[in-house]
Amino acid sequence: GAGVSQSPSNKVTEKGKDVELRCDPISGHTALYWYRQSLGQGLEFLIYFQGNSAPDKSGLPSDRFSAERTGGSVSTLTIQRTQQEDSAVYLCASSSAPGPQPQHFGDGTRLSIL
Amino acid sequence: KNQVEQSPQSLIILEGKNCTLQCNYTVSPFSNLRWYKQDTGRGPVSLTIMTFSENTKSNGRYTATLDADTKQSSLHITASQLSDSASYICVVSGRAGGSYIPTFGRGTSLIVHP
Numbered sequence: 001g002a003g004v005s006q007s008p009s010n011k012v013t014e015k016g017k018d019v020e021l022r023c024d025p026i027s028g029h030t031a032l033y034w035y036r037q038s039l040g041q042g043l044e045f046l047i048y049f050q051g052n053s054a055p056d057k058s059g060l061p062s063d064r065f066s067a068e069r070t071g072g073s074v075s076t077l078t079i080q081r082t083q084q085e086d087s088a089v090y091l092c093a094s095s096s097a098p099g100p101q102p103q104h105f106g107d108g109t110r111l112s113i114l
Numbered sequence: 115k116n117q118v119e120q121s122p123q124s125l126i127i128l129e130g131k132n133c134t135l136q137c138n139y140t141v142s143p144f145s146n147l148r149w150y151k152q153d154t155g156r157g158p159v160s161l162t163i164m165t166f167s168e169n170t171k172s173n174g175r176y177t178a179t180l181d182a183d184t185k186q187s188s189l190h191i192t193a194s195q196l197s198d199s200a201s202y203i204c205v206v207s208g209r210a211g212g213s214y215i216p217t218f219g220r221g222t223s224l225i226v227h228p
Contacts, residue, residue: 004157033216042118042218043158043203056215091157098214100146100165100207105157 002026006092006106014114015084021077021109025094033095033103034067034077038088046090049075050098079111087113116141118206120219128227131194135222137187137204145209149178149189152201152221161189161202191224199226 005024013019025032034046045059049069060066064082069075079086089110093103118139127133139147146165150158162171162178164187171178175192191198201221207214 035218040220042220043205043216044218045216048215058215093157099209100163102160102163103148105159107155107157 004092004094004104004106006090006109008109009107010110010112012112012114013082016081018078018080019082019111021079021090021092021111023075023077023092023094023106025073025075025092026096026104027073029094029096029104030072031095031098031101031103032069032075033093034075035091035093036088037091037108043091046077082111082113084113087111116206116208116217118204118217118219120202120204120222122222123220124223124225126225126227127194129194129196133191133194133224135189135191135202135204135224137189137206137219139185139187139204139206139217139219141185141206141208141217143208144182144185145207145214147178147180147187148205148207148216149176149187150203150205152203154200158203194226196226196228199224 030051032049035043047067048056064080067077089108091108093105095101095103121136149161152158164180177190203221204219207216
């Protein structure tokens with residue numbers, strides 16, 4: 001597609017359930033980022049994929065969070081045993097290369113934990 | 115600790131007027147600084163990207179400046195339009211090995227009134 005696509009756009013689930021969020025980056029983009037935006041807060045870096053290199057997971061808040069990127073394209077962010085504080089908008093971005101290149105964002109998945 | 119501070123937190127101006135948003139940072143080592151526009155419910159859209167050697171960058175009615183010595187940046191919006199109403203986010207990336215990890219400011223919420 002023309003831009004970064006994220007699904008679902010909204011997700012409501014009960015505390016303790018696992019959730020999977022999907023990101024389809026722009027075709028050919030080698031760099032992919034996941035961020036979290038909580039209400040009234042700035043975006044928070046979660047994880048970064050670059051090509052076939054090992055991902056930078058330094059932003060993941062706990063071991064309940066994990067992410068994969070299959071075939072250098074689609075990425076899935078998984079949150080296990082969700083907690084209410086996980087409620088936020090999860091944004092994905094891709095860029096053609098690391099460094100000072102424009103990052104193209106999807107419109108995010110709004111996750112609400114009941 | 116890497117930090118990005120933006121001011122003002124919110125700003126209301128009349129259509130047609132100019133305004134300037136500020137960004138101070140303490141990210142090291144510095145790689146690049148970006149300004150994004152984020153409309154409500156959408157992902158951020160890149161306005162400008164500046165590296166260490168650049169001190170000004172324009173994109174239409176948006177002009178960003180960078181003073182790497184004082185670690186300050188500004189975003190100037192000329193002849194504001196109603197569609198400029200959005201959150202403006204300053205993002206500073208530092209380089210750690212092969213990773214470019216961004217630190218986000220909390221944004222300035224701009225409202226343009228007719």
